[in-house]
Amino acid sequence: MSPSKFNSLIYASNLESAGVPKEQASIHALALADVLESHAVSKADLDASEQRGGLLFDGVNARFSQSEHNLAQTEGRLMNEITALRVELNTRIAHIEKKFDLLLEKQLTDFKKEMSDFKYDVIKWLTILSISQMGITSTVVALIVHAR
DSSP states (O other): OOOOOOOOHHHHHHEEEEEOOOHHHHHHHHHHHHHHHHHHOHHHHHHHHHHHHHHHOOOOOOOOHHHHHHHHHHHHHHHHHHHHHHHHHHHHHHHHHHHHHHHHHHHHHHHHHHHHHHHHHHHHHHHHHHHHHHHHHHHHHHHHHHOO
């Protein structure tokens, strides 16, 4: 009930009709009128409160927008850093692959040379062994022929 609609005389009269002594009814009516008047909210109070709430909302909205902007910038920087790291990583991998290929090629070349040298040594020793065997066989045949 707003203070403009509260009638203390009618309230006091209602109290008296209910059996409250007139003096007490008057005091109750005045006390209630004071309470209602001191706690009443006017349209101007509501408008001012609404305006303060709107300003607070605008401030929160502005901070939220700024936070979104900062987040977008941070995301952009992180994406750029990730892209740069990917490029660097791919470059390093390519460099390592190239070094590995060169090392593998060198080892393959060295292995081929060692196999060629080994093949030459085997042929050389087999030739020497064959010649030695022919010489031994010739000597044995000559000994057998002379011994008869």
